[in-house]
Amino acid sequence: xxxxxxxxxxxxxxxxxxxxxxxxxxxxxxxxPAGYRAVDAxxxxxxxxxxxxxLQSIKRGGxxxxxxxxxxxxxLGERYRGARLTxxxxxxxxxxxxxxxxxxxxxTPGVQKQVSAEMxxxxx
Numbered sequence: 001x002x003x004x005x006x007x008x009x010x011x012x013x014x015x016x017x018x019x020x021x022x023x024x025x026x027x028x029x030x031x032x033p034a035g036y037r038a039v040d041a042x043x044x045x046x047x048x049x050x051x052x053x054x055l056q057s058i059k060r061g062g063x064x065x066x067x068x069x070x071x072x073x074x075x076l077g078e079r080y081r082g083a084r085l086t087x088x089x090x091x092x093x094x095x096x097x098x099x100x101x102x103x104x105x106x107x108t109p110g111v112q113k114q115v116s117a118e119m120x121x122x123x124x
Contacts, residue, residue, distance in 0.1 A: 053081070055093055055105035067093045069105065 056068040065076045065088040074080045076088055083095035083103060091113075092106035 053103075053105055055107055058088060058090070058093065058107065060088060060090070067105075069093070 053069055056071065058068075059066040067074050067085060067088055069080055072080060074085050076085055078085055080095065083097045085093060086096050087094035091108070092104055095103045095105065097103065
């Protein structure tokens with residue numbers, strides 16, 4: 001009986017340790033790349049650097065607009081770290097602090113959308 005017990009015990013121990021060893025070096029695939037930061041309304045990201053907020057995703061429609069900021073789901077009109085979420089659009093969100101300062105978080109800062117000539121023709 002001990003001949004079967006020890007190999008089974010070793011297999012059980014190996015299986016319980018393996019997941020933590022395998023995932024130890026992996027990064028979260030939902031984390032935005034380094035350098036994604038908020039941009040304030042004046043185009044400077046100094047305020048965002050102090051806040052350190054990262055807009056990760058936006059969900060619009062279904063009667064409820066949501067923004068994922070630093071892993072926290074925030075609804076339109078709710079407060080996040082003392083700032084109210086006042087606007088959600090396709091590219092980013094706008095938050096307003098109690099002081100009146102406006103903070104804009106973008107999904108892809110520094111990326112400008114351009115309409116192709118083919119799209120302009122289709123829209124006419």
